[in-house]
Amino acid sequence: MQEVILVKLGEIVLKGLNRRVFEDRLLKNIRRRIQRAGNFDVYSMQSTIYIVPKDEDADIDEAEERVAKVFGVIGYTRACVCEKNMDAILKTAPEYLRDTLASFSTFKVESKRADKKFPLDSMQISREVGAALLRANAHLSVDVHNPDITVRVEIREKGAYIHCETKLGAGGIPVGTGGKAAILISGGLDSPVAAWMMAKRGVELTAIHFASPPYTSERAHEKVVALLKKVGEYAGRIEMVTVPFTKIQEQIRDNCPEELATVIMRRFMMRAAERIAREKDCGALITGESLGQVASQTIQAIACTDAAAHIPVFRPLIGSDKAEIVALAHRIDTYDISIEPYEDCCTVFTPRHPRTRPTIQLVEAAERSLDVDALVEDCLANVEIRHL
Secondary structure, three states: OEEEEEEEEOHHHHOOOOHHHHHHHHHHHHHHHOHHHOOEEEEEEOOEEEEEEOOOOOOHHHHHHHHOOOOOEEEEEEEEEEOOOHHHHHHHHHHHHHHHHOOOOEEEEEEEEOOOOOOOOHHHHHHHHHHHHHHHOOOOEEOOOOOOEEEEEEEOOOOEEEEOOOEEOOOOEOOOOOOEEEEEOOOOOHHHHHHHHHHHEOOEEEEEEEEOOOOOOHHHHHHHHHHHHHHHHHHOOOEEEEEEOHHHHHHHHHHOOHHHHHHHHHHHHHHHHHHHHHHOOOOOEEOOOOOOOOHHHOHHHHHHHHOOOOOOEEOOOOOOOHHHHHHHHHHOOOHHHHOOOOOOHHHHOOOOOOOOOOOHHHHHHHHOOOOHHHHHHHHHOOOEEEEO
């Protein structure tokens, strides 16, 4: 009895002449993602991707777990494949579904005959398979309106596929089809979620983390690595660039008005991140800011921050409240890591009374006490790169 995984495409099917580009990228991403699960054949046919084990060592359970987190997959299901004849279908269905159906009371069968040469129509297939399942499961009854579970039989080009409910996939579009961008990543709740949201739109990520030892610890750095590994389960491989930021923050603390410190700090982050983004062929920056969440995230403060950048800055969480962000953090399994008590550079020099409505003239005047270009050059000369 051969078991396979059937993958349903989502938004990709709406694409026009370049649909094949999206499908090819999705196939490539799936193959790379399930590589550790063993040897599988992955191919596309009739708007479905087939994942077929090629030997007994292929771990289909692990492959299914990994496929669930691949952007571009709207749904997936485990299915048993058999010959395209009713004898084989009626023998295989009760055997394959025995354990699954044991915990349900009612069911119905839905059939799809993609191969129109098959002698029975969809209703006839459903009727015969339903009767076979009833004979093999005395505890079951049919409920076509509100069943506990739906059994599906698909007659396709290469065989008959028997399965139950399709599970929800990650959705979105394949990573690598939306260009490249650099995410400014901290150890908090927001930026990992922002990274996940942009990866869902097909963006390939480079991560930029600002560290301020000795004010921030190695544990704080490893916390960010752990967060990126969680995001990477969906986004794929991520290059992490760690920027030493201590000197810049100390210079801001010693030479600039305390009430403007956070905005000036973020402007330096934008300058450094833009330089790295351009070197990595990234067309935009991404931050985890949400409007009004803290003093540096007011409209006026964001305007001052963006004035230091010369490429687009995406803020996918800008209209989200904290409860929504927390819910997403739980969904992608970053929440427990984010709340670990290790501070990042954004929190160690927080002003007691930050200005919530700074003006660009005021901020630029405060920055004149600093050698901006030299400070940026100095921190970029000592970055550390890690591939996750």
